Amino acid sequence: MQSYCVSVSVRSVPRWLSSRPFSRPSTLLALSEVNKVPDSGFPGELILFWRTVVGRAYPRVIAANREPSWIIYEILLPLLSTFAFVYVYKSLGAPEEFVGFVVVGGAAIAFWGNVLWSMGAQLYWERDSGNLDIYIVAPTSLMAVLCGMALGGLFTTTLRAVTVVGIASLVFKVGYDTQNLPQLALVFVVGMGALYGLGMLLSSLYLLWGREAWHINTMLREPVYFLTGFYFPVRYLGLAVAAVASLVPLTLALDATRQLLFGVEKAGGLLPVWQETLALLLLCVVLLWAAQRALRFMENLARREARLSARGR
Amino acid sequence: MPLKDELRTLLTAAKLGWAIESNWTDVYLFVVYSVARPVASALVLVFMYLVVAGGNTRPEVMGFLVVGNAFWAFVSNGLQGLAWGVLDDRERYLMLKYVYIAPARFYTYLLGRGSAQLASASAAAVITLGVGGLFLGVPIDLSRLNWPLLLLALALGYIGIAAVGIAVAGLSLNISRESWGFSEGVAGTLFLLCGAIFPIAVLPDWVQPIARALPFTYWLEAIRRAFFGTTQGFSLTDLDTAQVLLYLVVTTVAFAFLANLVFAWSEHRAKERGLIDWVSGS
Numbered sequence: 001m002q003s004y005c006v007s008v009s010v011r012s013v014p015r016w017l018s019s020r021p022f023s024r025p026s027t028l029l030a031l032s033e034v035n036k037v038p039d040s041g042f043p044g045e046l047i048l049f050w051r052t053v054v055g056r057a058y059p060r061v062i063a064a065n066r067e068p069s070w071i072i073y074e075i076l077l078p079l080l081s082t083f084a085f086v087y088v089y090k091s092l093g094a095p096e097e098f099v100g101f102v103v104v105g106g107a108a109i110a111f112w113g114n115v116l117w118s119m120g121a122q123l124y125w126e127r128d129s130g131n132l133d134i135y136i137v138a139p140t141s142l143m144a145v146l147c148g149m150a151l152g153g154l155f156t157t158t159l160r161a162v163t164v165v166g167i168a169s170l171v172f173k174v175g176y177d178t179q180n181l182p183q184l185a186l187v188f189v190v191g192m193g194a195l196y197g198l199g200m201l202l203s204s205l206y207l208l209w210g211r212e213a214w215h216i217n218t219m220l221r222e223p224v225y226f227l228t229g230f231y232f233p234v235r236y237l238g239l240a241v242a243a244v245a246s247l248v249p250l251t252l253a254l255d256a257t258r259q260l261l262f263g264v265e266k267a268g269g270l271l272p273v274w275q276e277t278l279a280l281l282l283l284c285v286v287l288l289w290a291a292q293r294a295l296r297f298m299e300n301l302a303r304r305e306a307r308l309s310a311r312g313r
Numbered sequence: 314m315p316l317k318d319e320l321r322t323l324l325t326a327a328k329l330g331w332a333i334e335s336n337w338t339d340v341y342l343f344v345v346y347s348v349a350r351p352v353a354s355a356l357v358l359v360f361m362y363l364v365v366a367g368g369n370t371r372p373e374v375m376g377f378l379v380v381g382n383a384f385w386a387f388v389s390n391g392l393q394g395l396a397w398g399v400l401d402d403r404e405r406y407l408m409l410k411y412v413y414i415a416p417a418r419f420y421t422y423l424l425g426r427g428s429a430q431l432a433s434a435s436a437a438a439v440i441t442l443g444v445g446g447l448f449l450g451v452p453i454d455l456s457r458l459n460w461p462l463l464l465l466a467l468a469l470g471y472i473g474i475a476a477v478g479i480a481v482a483g484l485s486l487n488i489s490r491e492s493w494g495f496s497e498g499v500a501g502t503l504f505l506l507c508g509a510i511f512p513i514a515v516l517p518d519w520v521q522p523i524a525r526a527l528p529f530t531y532w533l534e535a536i537r538r539a540f541f542g543t544t545q546g547f548s549l550t551d552l553d554t555a556q557v558l559l560y561l562v563v564t565t566v567a568f569a570f571l572a573n574l575v576f577a578w579s580e581h582r583a584k585e586r587g588l589i590d591w592v593s594g595s
Contacts, residue, residue: 077494080501084510088358091511092374094365128405212337219346222353231357232364 052144053151060118060152074110074160082106082168085231097266098232100176103168104257105230107161108250111195112224114157116217119199122149124206124213133308142299143292146203150196180260183273187260190280191253197287198249204294207302224248229255233268242270249283252276314418322417326425330398334429351437352444355382358510359449372452376541378510379445384536385509386434386441388474388529389500394430395423395478396496399485402426403591410590420576423482424475431471453540462554463539466532466561473528473565476572477503483579487586489593503529508548525549528568531561 082102089098126132135145168174206213227245228234234242234255245251256276258267270276302308335343358378363370403409413419445451481496488495506520507513507529513521524530530548534557537547543554552560583589 076498077501080498080505084501084505085361087505087511087515088361088378089365091515092362092365094361098365215337215346219349222350222357226353226357226360232361236360236364 048140049144049147052140053148056145056148057152057155058148060149061155074113074157075163078106078109078113078161078164079167081109082164083171086168086172095266097262099172100169100174100262101233101258101267102231103165103172103174104254104261105225106168107165108228108230108254109225110157110161110164111192112221112250114153115195115199116202116220118153119146119149119196120202121206121213121217123203124209127207127308136299136308142295143200146200146291146295150199153199154192154196176261177263183277184257184260187253187256187273187277187280190277190284191249191256193284194249194280194287195253197284197291200291201287201294204291204298207295207298208305208307224250227251233258233270235268235270239270246270246279247283249280249287252280252283256280314421319418319421322421323425323428325417326422327428330394330426330429331432333401334394334433347433347436348440351383351386351441355379355441355445355449358382370450372450373541373545375445375449376451376453377512377537377547379441379449379451380537380540381509381533383438383441383445384470384533385504386437387431387470388477388503388509389497390430390434390437391427391471391474392478392481392496392500395427395475395482396485397493398423398426399482400493403486403589404593407590407592413589419580420479423479427475427478427482431474457542459539459543462535462543462558465558466535466539469528469561469565470532470536473532473568476565476569480572480575480579483576483583486579486583486588489591503527506530507533509533512548514548514550525560526564528561528564531557531564535561 082105085102085105086099089102123132123135126135135142138145169176209216225231227237227241228248228251229237229242229245230250234245234251237245242251252270253276255267255270256273259269259273261267264273271279299308338346355378359375362374362378366374399409402412412422415422442451442453446453477499481499485495504510506516506524507527508516508524509529513524513530516524534547534549534552535554538545538554538557541547546552549557
C-alpha cells in the first residue's frame, strides 16, 4: 500500500547522503551511498547504521507527503470512525469523559494503521514492487532499514494523530488534564518504542507471506480495536483478557494515557501508570530484541525458500 | 449485448472475484478472517454500551447496535470489492487492460468481480447476528421476522451498494494505487452519516438532511423494522414503514442514476488520459 521509497526523486535525496550524482531516482541508491563510511568496526558500523536510519526515514517524512492519499488513510479515516463512536456514546448518554476516551483511541488508530501497513507489510510491498532484493544486497543492515522506516513513520503519524486529536477535541470540546505532561511524554516514548518494535517483528514475519499479508493486516484491525480498548477502558474486559491484550503495546499505552489525561478515577485504569510504563519499557526491549532475532531468522529462511524476490504471490 | 452474455460475464467475474478473495489461504483461516472483523466490531459496540449502561442494558439498544453493524458489512465490503477490484487488476495483476478489451461489458465485469465481497459480507452478517442472538441478548426471533420487508430491503440495498460501488470503482480508475483507502473513506463517511450504529437524531442539525438523502439510512431503518417490528421507529421515528420504503426506493433510484453518470464520466476520463493500463506504483 505505501511503498513510498520508490517515489522519491533524485533532487529530494539530500546532498550529505551522497557525494556523486545519482543516475536513477531511488532512495535505494541513497541507502547504497551509506556504505561510504571510512572505517569498519564499532564507530564505523554505528555511523553506517545511523545513516541508514536517516536515509530510510527521509522518504517517509518527505516523499510520503507528496502523495496526498495519506490524508484519507491517516487523518480522514481515524476522524470518521472517531466521530461515529463519539456519536454512539452521545446517543447512549455516556459521561463526557468517554468522548475523550474515543478521541484518544482515534489517535491510536493512526498509529496502529501505520504500524500494520507501513511497518508490518512494508517488506511485502517492497518485494511486490521489486525493491526487496535491492534492500538485501545494499551494504547495510536490514534492521537499520526497519528502524528508519519506524522513525519516519512515527514522526509523520505523530503529526497526523495530533491533527486527529486536535480536530476532534475542538469539535467535541474535549478538555484534558495537562499537569502530567512529562509522564505523558515518557509513556508516549516507551509505548511507541514497543509498538514499532512489534511492527518490526511483524515485518519479519511478512517476509515469508504473500497475499496473506494483506488479509492478515485487515484482520488485525477490528479485533485489536476491541481487545486493546480503543473505545472503552480495557479493564472492562477483565484482567485475564486485558493481560493478553497487553501484548499489543497500545493497550497499556492507551490506558496510561487516559489515566494521565482524564484522571485515574475517571479513566478507570487497569494498573497504576508507573507499572504500565515499566511494562511498556519491558515490552519495548523484548520486542526490539525479538524483532532483530526474527528478522535474521526469517531472512535466512526466505533466502533458502527463494521468497525474497517472488513477486505477485 | 444480449442478457445471456451479460449474465455469463457477471457469473464469470463473480467466480474470478471469489477465487481471488478466498484462495490465498486454507478454508479455516478464511472463515476466521471473514468472521473476526464483523464480530469484533459488534463486540466493540456492545462493550461500549455495557460500560455505559452497567447492569441496566436494554435488548432493543443491543439489537440496534448489532443489526446495524452486521448489515453495514454489506456496504463496506461491497464498496471495497468494487474499488479494490479495479486497483488489484490494474496494479497487481496487470490484467485490467486485457479485461477492458475483452468482448464483455466492463461495467458488468466490475459488478461481478466485486460481488464476491458481498458473499463474504453475507456470511459475516449471519454469524454476527447469530452471536448477537445467542450470546449478547439481541432479541432476534426468526418466526417473528418480517421476511417480505427484509428481502425487499435487502434487494433495494444491494442496488444502492452496487450503485455507490460502481461510482467508486469508476473514480478508482483515475486515482493512483496509493489510494487504497479511498473506498474506505467513502464507506466511513456513509457510516457516519447514515446512522449505522447510532440514531441520526444525535447528528448536528445541519447534517441530518444529508443523512436523510442517503439510501442507506432508509435501508438500515427498514432492516431494523423487519427484525424488531414495524410499529417502532429507530433512526427515523417520524416515518412509518411504508414511507421508509418509499424513500428507500426514491433515493436508491436517484443514487443509481447519479452513479452511472459518475462511472461513465470516470471511464471516459480514464480512457482519454490513458489510465486504463496505468501502473502508478514503482
